[in-house]
Amino acid sequence: MEFLTTDKPFAGLKKHQGAMKMKRIIFLVICLILNASLAHGQIKFDITSPFKLWLLNNEARAMSSMNSDIGLLNKLTSPFSILPGSEVKNARAEEKLWNTHRKIYAVLDEIQQIYSAARKYGNGRFSILFKQSRPEIWAVIPLQISRPGLVSLLAVEYRKAFHSTLLRTLELDAERDLDLPARLGRVAKKLSDEETRLLEDYFSSFSALFTTDSSVKLLRSFIDSGAKKNFAPGMKDLLKPVFTAPVFAELTVSQATAPSDDPLAELEKLAAFEEGSVTETAENENTETPGANETSGTALEPPEPGTEDLFNIWD
Amino acid sequence: MNKFVSLLTAAVFCMVLSSAEALQFRYSFQPGQTYDYQLSQSENSSFSAYKMSSSAPANTINTDFSIRSIAFQDGAYIVDISSNKGSVRRYIRENGEIKGAPSETGLAVPFLITFPTEDWKVNEKKQIRKEQIIGNQKTQTAWNLLLKSFDKDKNIAEVLFVLTVKLPEDRMRKKDVSVKGRMLFNLTNGIIQQADWNSSYQFEMINREMAVSRPLWNFSRQTSHSLVLKNIRGQ
DSSP, X not given: OHHHXXXXXXXXXXXXXXXXXXHHHHHHHHHHHHHHHHHHHHHHTOOSHHHHHHHHHHXXXXXXXXXXXXXXXXXXXOOOTTOOOOOOOXXXXXHHHHHHHHHHHHHHHHHHHHHHHHXXXXXXXXXXXXXXXXXXXXXXXXXXXXXXXXXXXXXHHHHHHHHHHHHHHTTOOTTTSSSXXXXXXXXXXXXXXXXXXXXXXXXXXXXXXXXXXXXXXXXXHHXXXXXXXXXXXXXXXXXXXXXXXXXXXTOOHHHHHOOOSOTTHHHHHHHHHTGGGTTOOOSSOOOOOTTTTOOOOOOOOOOOTTOOOTTOOOO | OHHHHHHHHHHHHXXXXXXXXXXXXXXXXXXXXXXXXXXEEEEEEXXXXXXXXXXXXXXXXXXXXXXXXXXXXXXXXXXXXXETTEEEEEEEETTSOEEOOTTOOOOOOOOOOOOOSSOBOTTOEEEEEEEEEETTEEEEEEEEEEEEEEETTTTEEEEEEEEEEOOOOOSSEEEEEEEEEEEEEETTTTEEEEEEEEEEEEEEEEEEETTEEEEEEEEEEEEEEEEEEEEEEOO
């Protein structure tokens, strides 16, 4: 009954609650930072919304005005009580203009997608970060411990699946986004010459009306010159990396779970095992069986020029 | 004596003048008779946006309809107006105003031209006013009528009519509307012999920011109507 008279067990409980509270606070702070960075990212790369909203609002004003005016006109152009109801369906020439605007909105949305993808991933840094961290390897290490050999059998397919899921999450398509300048050129051609001239006139009017807004200037220059330049060289590396089979056969439980102060230590070990298989440069799938590329050598040296090294961390 | 003769002459002169010019316009549908009309309606519209412009093809429809007079009750003619779309019964007063059927409510009636009840002389103007509600705004509309001429032999009067209306505008939206027409009214039969009228609608959309103004779009719409009495049956 001693515990009823002392608060020692409650002290432990209080410490646990305090730790939980601290974790919740940290988690919340991380979420807020991520949210802020995401939101900031969305505003930062947005070059089409100001113009699009301006055109949409003008369209809405014109549509509502015309609809109410035509309703009134129909009442005013039947001046005699002996007339039957009007059978003429209102001719709507302006429908062609609204259809043109819908095409413009679709084109602007796609241009925005291309621009955002180029800004986020075009310099290749995201791809390098993924290569360096290799989450698809770390994620399966516990599985490798419990089922040694299984991961080696499925490694290539698992990596491909992880990569395709990653692309879907990032809303990228390996075929569509491989060449962003070409994609931009195709998008620009979706408008006819007449529609393109109209869009240019809209851009000029918008720039004249809102002189402090630079989004349209950026948009215009992106459309005009983007298709002629390779503005996203890093996309290829992200969208179509080379898949090689890692060799896990040499890993033992003690090696997999040994704590290390050097975050690159594990990578160095894996790099040493794969030295013999890193010369593969084709885009075709590599279906080597596990254990076939046993290599020796533990020194971490830069690869020879011309070879593609998945663990290239020197660039 | 001379004074008496001159007064008499003046009185006779005035009587002749007033009787020749003063006309009374009233519908006079004879019960049992059917009046066959043809109505031609045509509409076209167009727009321009900077260098882009387009127009919808003119849409013309000819409608044959008949007015069968049934009875005259409580100051209104009971008529059936039949076309290929069906029949509708109307209660029309002598001045052209639509009166609802007994216990009929909620009529959505266009802005009609109604004839003046008093005598109408040639070259005399008349105006019919009505307040229209457009959205949440009220605007005054008016039919301006002119008795242009009168053919004594055929007993047919020519009336010109013009609509006056001001659509709601602001600094971004400029509008112009006009409706003009001509009607030939047969005073013997008390019916419209022929009528032609055209309407025009122009709408300009402009953007203004500070001291900068940029036109955006121009929309226009024209309609033309022609009403002709073809036959009177049941005379």
